Amino acid sequence: MKIIASLPYIIVSRSIDWNKQYYQEKEEQLLLADDKIISHLNEFLLGEIWDISYRASSSENGFFYLHTNRGLFSYHVKAEPSEFISKYQEMKKRVKKYD
Numbered sequence: 001m002k003i004i005a006s007l008p009y010i011i012v013s014r015s016i017d018w019n020k021q022y023y024q025e026k027e028e029q030l031l032l033a034d035d036k037i038i039s040h041l042n043e044f045l046l047g048e049i050w051d052i053s054y055r056a057s058s059s060e061n062g063f064f065y066l067h068t069n070r071g072l073f074s075y076h077v078k079a080e081p082s083e084f085i086s087k088y089q090e091m092k093k094r095v096k097k098y099d
Contacts, residue, residue: 005032005087007064009075011040030064030075032087037066039075044068046092054081 007030015022028040037044048069054077056062064081066073 001036002034003031004034004091005084006030007032007075007077007081007084008079009039009064009077012076030084032084032091034091037088039073042073044070044073049088049092052085052088054085056080 008027009030011026011028013024013026015024031038035046037046037049044066049066050069051067053065053067054062055065060078062077062080064075064077064084066075
């Protein structure tokens with residue numbers, strides 16, 4: 001398996017201790033391999049992915065969406081994912097050639 005591109009995303013967890021609310025951010029990587037996309041919990045073969053999209057929600061944050069045959073998966077990102085998206089589109093074209 002060869003990694004083509006990566007996209008950092010944030011997992012925000014919330015906890016309450018002594019009537020105070022705390023937020024903790026953990027950074028993970030969304031990896032584009034030559035045949036799949038891998039998150040910290042899931043793996044999606046390129047054939048399972050229908051589309052990917054991005055929507056900016058503020059000046060520094062946004063949401064990256066994977067539209068799959070298992071449903072919609074969203075990832076909170078701080079970086080604009082245009083390079084990841086273009087690499088994915090290149091890989092998807094290559095996979096379709098061999099179908």
